[in-house]
Amino acid sequence: MEEKTKKATWKAHPENEEWNDARNWEDGEMPDESAVFSQSDKTVITFSTLDCARVGQLDFEPGAPSFSFRFGSSPNKPALDIHGVGIRNKSGHSQSFVVAATAANFRTPQLRFSNKATAGGEEMSYYSGPESLEDGYGGGIISFFDQATAGTARFVVRTGKLAPPKTERSTVGGEVAFCDYSTAERAEFTIYGSLGIDGDTFGNTVFHDHATAAHGRFTNIGGTVAGGDGGNTQFYDSSTAAHGVFINLGGTFYKANGGDVAFDGTASGAHGHFLNYPATVDGGNGGVTSFNNNWPDMGTEGASAGEATYHNYGATGAHRGGGGHTEFTAKYGCPTAAKATIINYGSAIPGKSTAGHTIFSISLPTQHFPTAGNAVIRNLPALNADAAPGNTSFAMYADSEKNSTNPSPPPSGTDPLQSQPKDQVPTAGEALVINEGGSVPGAAGGFTSFSGVSSAGNSRLVAHGGMNGGQGGKVVFADWASGGTCHVCLYGNGELDLGWMSQKLSIGLLETAGGIVAMALGSKGFGLELGSQLILHSGTLSFRFFGSESSGFDFGQDYEVLTAPNLSCFNVGQFAANDLDGASPHFTLSGNKLSVSYSKS
Numbered sequence: 206m207e208e209k210t211k212k213a214t215w216k217a218h219p220e221n222e223e224w225n226d227a228r229n230w231e232d233g234e235m236p237d238e239s240a241v242f243s244q245s246d247k248t249v250i251t252f253s254t255l256d257c258a259r260v261g262q263l264d265f266e267p268g269a270p271s272f273s274f275r276f277g278s279s280p281n282k283p284a285l286d287i288h289g290v291g292i293r294n295k296s297g298h299s300q301s302f303v304v305a306a307t308a309a310n311f312r313t314p315q316l317r318f319s320n321k322a323t324a325g326g327e328e329m330s331y332y333s334g335p336e337s338l339e340d341g342y343g344g345g346i347i348s349f350f351d352q353a354t355a356g357t358a359r360f361v362v363r364t365g366k367l368a369p370p371k372t373e374r375s376t377v378g379g380e381v382a383f384c385d386y387s388t389a390e391r392a393e394f395t396i397y398g399s400l401g402i403d404g405d406t407f408g409n410t411v412f413h414d415h416a417t418a419a420h421g422r423f424t425n426i427g428g429t430v431a432g433g434d435g436g437n438t439q440f441y442d443s444s445t446a447a448h449g450v451f452i453n454l455g456g457t458f459y460k461a462n463g464g465d466v467a468f469d470g471t472a473s474g475a476h477g478h479f480l481n482y483p484a485t486v487d488g489g490n491g492g493v494t495s496f497n498n499n500w501p502d503m504g505t506e507g508a509s510a511g512e513a514t515y516h517n518y519g520a521t522g523a524h525r526g527g528g529g530h531t532e533f534t535a536k537y538g539c540p541t542a543a544k545a546t547i548i549n550y551g552s553a554i555p556g557k558s559t560a561g562h563t564i565f566s567i568s569l570p571t572q573h574f575p576t577a578g579n580a581v582i583r584n585l586p587a588l589n590a591d592a593a594p595g596n597t598s599f600a601m602y603a604d605s606e607k608n609s610t611n612p613s614p615p616p617s618g619t620d621p622l623q624s625q626p627k628d629q630v631p632t633a634g635e636a637l638v639i640n641e642g643g644s645v646p647g648a649a650g651g652f653t654s655f656s657g658v659s660s661a662g663n664s665r666l667v668a669h670g671g672m673n674g675g676q677g678g679k680v681v682f683a684d685w686a687s688g689g690t691c692h693v694c695l696y697g698n699g700e701l702d703l704g705w706m707s708q709k710l711s712i713g714l715l716e717t718a719g720g721i722v723a724m725a726l727g728s729k730g731f732g733l734e735l736g737s738q739l740i741l742h743s744g745t746l747s748f749r750f751f752g753s754e755s756s757g758f759d760f761g762q763d764y765e766v767l768t769a770p771n772l773s774c775f776n777v778g779q780f781a782a783n784d785l786d787g788a789s790p791h792f793t794l795s796g797n798k799l800s801v802s803y804s805k806s
Contacts, residue, residue, distance in 0.1 A: 261289025335365030344379025399433030425464025453492025484526025503538030517561030519552030549595030584651025601657025643675025670697015695720025728757025
């Protein structure tokens with residue numbers, strides 16, 4: 206005989222506050238299909254930590270008061286599993302679910318939504334956190350499975366101040382988890398970071414499997430203690446940010462990290478909008494979006510920035526710490542910027558790390574590497590003469606090195622960076638990278654740098670000139686970096702800087718309308734080789750040369766500075782350069798080779 210499903214109404218005068226006590230329901234039976242809430246003198250409802258209550262839906266009738274559902278730690282199974290329609294609130298009042306607990310795994314949460322259940326509308330609020338902010342650790346878990354949805358509800362996620370015991374399994378903090386094909390729909394999430402000395406403990410919103418952020422809005426609050434993390438939103442497996450909005454605020458304390466969105470596995474930024482803000486204090490770190498910075502190891506696969514938009518904001522007068530940034534660190538996979546749009550904003554204060562920036566990097570030894578794919582990246586200028594410009598770096602680090610957005614001088618002797626296979630290095634791929642010039646006197650233009658043995662690939666690299674006395678944008682190559690078949694475009698006082706190179710640089714094409722090529726002269730200076738052609742829209746190409754005894758420079762010596770298949774089509778009068786120690790440059794053109802010398806009379 207088929208068992209009938211039960212609809213039950215919470216009593217107006219229940220015996221106690223526990224859901225699992227049948228005496229609290231009319232007709233003395235707990236619901237397994239529909240739980241109805243109307244007028245009652247007990248509006249705080251608790252759950253047994255030993256039993257699992259299952260119900261298809263919760264209905265709040267018109268005029269019902271605000272109820273608060275309280276969940277404690279339930280180690281092996283959810284205290285409440287909502288597996289049908291979900292929550293329908295017609296009461297006209299807000300309803301809250303508070304999961305204040307410790308938990309071990311997102312698959313055994315305290316509160317579970319499954320099948321196609323919804324968490325309800327914007328008048329529904331959810332809290333996931335520890336039993337006590339000051340004296341607790343870890344946090345409770347709310348999980349969505351199958352095709353369940355967060356609706357348009359509001360979520361707050363926190364963690365406790367204490368570190369979890371080493372002998373006890375625990376999440377890194379309070380958590381809202383989306384699994385299978387579940388969705389955040391249009392819900393809003395506010396996620397907080399570390400409160401104590403355990404910087405690895407922070408609130409999380411996590412997407413697994415094929416789950417999607419849909420049109421959700423996520424605010425990851427910046428860290429508030431030294432060494433602590435900000436709130437985190439994480440994407441694993443094949444999950445997607447879809448059309449979500451993600452706000453990563455900077456740290457508010459010295460050495461505190463900013464809010465973070467992390468993509469791992471083969472997860473995608475899809476069509477999301479990511480806003481990474483600077484830290485509010487000097488020494489704090491800005492908000493960040495990162496790719497393949499966490500387990501699992503993906504081999505040659507990796508996460509994708511999709512077609513999303515990423516804004517990395519620089520420091521201002523009110524926010525004086527590290528700038529917002531996007532990192533393709535490739536620690537555990539080979540991520541790509543795909544078809545993303547990335548904007549790095551300049552700062553209003555000194556210090557290169559205060560600007561918005563994007564990093565494509567690897568730390569040796571590794572077989573992983575990132576690519577800029579077909580992204581469009583814009584590096585905007587500094588806001589004044591003493592500030593830092595937005596920048597993008599393609600970099601490689603050995604164990605002893607520290608990350609930097611600027612290239613460092615080439616090392617002497619053999620370097621471990623040179624041993625990295627050339628097809629396993631950070632590359633600009635097919636990206637378009639635009640470096641804008643400064644717009645106020647002395648302001649530095651945005652720049653892109655390649656160091657180690659990173660590669661410009663088949664990218665298009667543009668350096669625009671400055672206005673009103675501003676410096677031009679820059680494209681910088683250092684160490685043994687490869688120009689690949691890239692196309693470099695220089696305008697105004699935009700610059701291609703080869704001064705840190707340890708070998709000749711080869712690129713595909715150089716196109717200029719103004720522009721400057723900077724390089725060292727001497728036995729330690731290296732020229733530029735074009736595989737395709739030189740295009741001079743303004744008729745003249747300017748060089749900025751520098752040389753010294755330490756670089757092996759000698760007056761009266763010819764130095765080859767440029768080769769190109771079509772160079773014989775030009776004449777020496779189309780090339781100009783600066784004086785050196787009072788000596789003027791003398792160019793000679795022989796076939797497809799251009800040389801320069803300086804002689805003192």
